[in-house]
Amino acid sequence: MAAPRVQNLLLETAGAAFGYDERPVVQGVDLRVERGQFLGIVGPNGSGKTTLFRGLLGLVRPLAGSVVRHTSRIGYVPQREVLDPIYPLTVREVVQMGAYGRLRGWRALAPADRELAGACLARVGLAGRERALFSSLSGGQRQRALIARALMVRPELLLLDEPTSGVDTRAVRQILTLLGELARTEGLAILLVSHQLAMLRAEVPEALWVSERTVTRGPASEMLSPEGIERCFTSEPEDRETAWT
Amino acid sequence: MDLSWTAILEVFWTALVGAVLAGIVCPLLGCFLLVRRTTFYGIALPQFATAGVAFGFAVMPWWIAHVGIGGLDLLRAMEDTHATMNYHLAWAGLFTFGGLAGLLFLGRSGGSEIARVAAAFAVANAATILAMGASPAGEIYLESILMGEIITIGRHELETLAVVLLGTLLSIVVFHRDLLVVSYDRESAVVLGKRVVAFEVLLLVLTGATISVGVMTVGLVLLFGLLVLPPLAARGLARSMLGFYFWAGGIGFLDVVLGIFVSFRLDLPLGPAVVAVSAVSLATAFWVARIARRKRPSQGIEL
Numbered sequence: 010m011a012a013p014r015v016q017n018l019l020l021e022t023a024g025a026a027f028g029y030d031e032r033p034v035v036q037g038v039d040l041r042v043e044r045g046q047f048l049g050i051v052g053p054n055g056s057g058k059t060t061l062f063r064g065l066l067g068l069v070r071p072l073a074g075s076v077v078r079h080t081s082r083i084g085y086v087p088q089r090e091v092l093d094p095i096y097p098l099t100v101r102e103v104v105q106m107g108a109y110g111r112l113r114g115w116r117a118l119a120p121a122d123r124e125l126a127g128a129c130l131a132r133v134g135l136a137g138r139e140r141a142l143f144s145s146l147s148g149g150q151r152q153r154a155l156i157a158r159a160l161m162v163r164p165e166l167l168l169l170d171e172p173t174s175g176v177d178t179r180a181v182r183q184i185l186t187l188l189g190e191l192a193r194t195e196g197l198a199i200l201l202v203s204h205q206l207a208m209l210r211a212e213v214p215e216a217l218w219v220s221e222r223t224v225t226r227g228p229a230s231e232m233l234s235p236e237g238i239e240r241c242f243t244s245e246p247e248d249r250e251t252a253w254t
Numbered sequence: 255m256d257l258s259w260t261a262i263l264e265v266f267w268t269a270l271v272g273a274v275l276a277g278i279v280c281p282l283l284g285c286f287l288l289v290r291r292t293t294f295y296g297i298a299l300p301q302f303a304t305a306g307v308a309f310g311f312a313v314m315p316w317w318i319a320h321v322g323i324g325g326l327d328l329l330r331a332m333e334d335t336h337a338t339m340n341y342h343l344a345w346a347g348l349f350t351f352g353g354l355a356g357l358l359f360l361g362r363s364g365g366s367e368i369a370r371v372a373a374a375f376a377v378a379n380a381a382t383i384l385a386m387g388a389s390p391a392g393e394i395y396l397e398s399i400l401m402g403e404i405i406t407i408g409r410h411e412l413e414t415l416a417v418v419l420l421g422t423l424l425s426i427v428v429f430h431r432d433l434l435v436v437s438y439d440r441e442s443a444v445v446l447g448k449r450v451v452a453f454e455v456l457l458l459v460l461t462g463a464t465i466s467v468g469v470m471t472v473g474l475v476l477l478f479g480l481l482v483l484p485p486l487a488a489r490g491l492a493r494s495m496l497g498f499y500f501w502a503g504g505i506g507f508l509d510v511v512l513g514i515f516v517s518f519r520l521d522l523p524l525g526p527a528v529v530a531v532s533a534v535s536l537a538t539a540f541w542v543a544r545i546a547r548r549k550r551p552s553q554g555i556e557l
Binding site: 099 | 288291427429431432434435439441443444445447448493497498
């Protein structure tokens, strides 16, 4: 019997425009994200990185074009600053939230999901911290706990919003190494927004440069080199496309 | 008071059961108000409900003449505990949900939420006093609501309170995970496929219904106190979200039981006595949490 065909294409946009109040912030986005791809979304402040990210995630509807998500197993890691520390949540409670999409009403978490929570925490190096308060963790640990929560979804596509902001260099490297491993060994497609250009250049194979309402895709090693960044800032969007495609 | 505890239980059982129910359920609801940083709603909305009751009294003569309350005349309507309670409950609900809708609508234009809620409280407070002035007959009844004198609640009021509070309790038990994820991380809840708006509306309905009925039965003072003080005390002690719910419900229950004891021992109004005990509980909880924090300095949290 033939093995079931694995869907490699997980996310697809065609001529998509995203923005607010009918005003596009980014437009003409043609993008295909396949299993195992690891992309960094970069660009100047206010260029529309977050708008693009929210559009790909489905939190902002496209103003034009189409966005097709070929999987419902999407893991999302928000900026940890948006999570209010007033909630006395333990690390375990935060991670288990990733399974809430599978729960209906009063039903308790399945034993398999409890085991998965432990495995996800171990995967991000937080085994043994289950009972600690989430708000008491360091920035890097909180970020890893949120990645564990996203892994609880059993995702095929993982989207992370600035997972490297406000954490020290060592923690940034740990997070990016972990994400690289997840893409390589488990075939997750990963998109992350980040300002850490030098780190991304070393750890992420491909980048999406967002500026002047356009999105340009290219190899991170070239695009995020000093010359590449200068080219991104000084050239016209069409010239950028030619340079990296 | 010289009554024995058996006699007290026999005579005042409706008030005692009502207070204990409120002591468990209101703090649970207050947990969500606290973590969503909408605790001030727990103060402003009961004032809206009270304004609604006061307004109901002010328009009661006109209402009886033109619409009617169970075929009762004004004098009998003032004494009736069933039809009149439903009439006032409708006004309390209308003003509570109206106030809630107004606050949410105004909130869409941005600005300071605390300032909006404070302004709403001031307006509702003034409206209550003005409506009371227009209804001398209702003034005594309203004063008992404002003073938190719940000792006179009847069987119909208890039944109404029990239905609403047990409904709220059941909804929180069944949907606590959904309410939590929607409150804590709305965007992740959307990505997880949760019906975010439905759960936000559910929380608002539970808040509005509990406050409307609570004001009419256990009174303004007790409702204020139970929505705010036990959750605040529990937050300092809780080491998990589940623990937070249990601490809040447990502290609320103990506050009410101790408050009842103090009230009858010292012949004090029940509502304020419970709130006074809650205040002592809160101070104790802060003290205990402070000692615990010294042992675990990394667990500190700014409320």
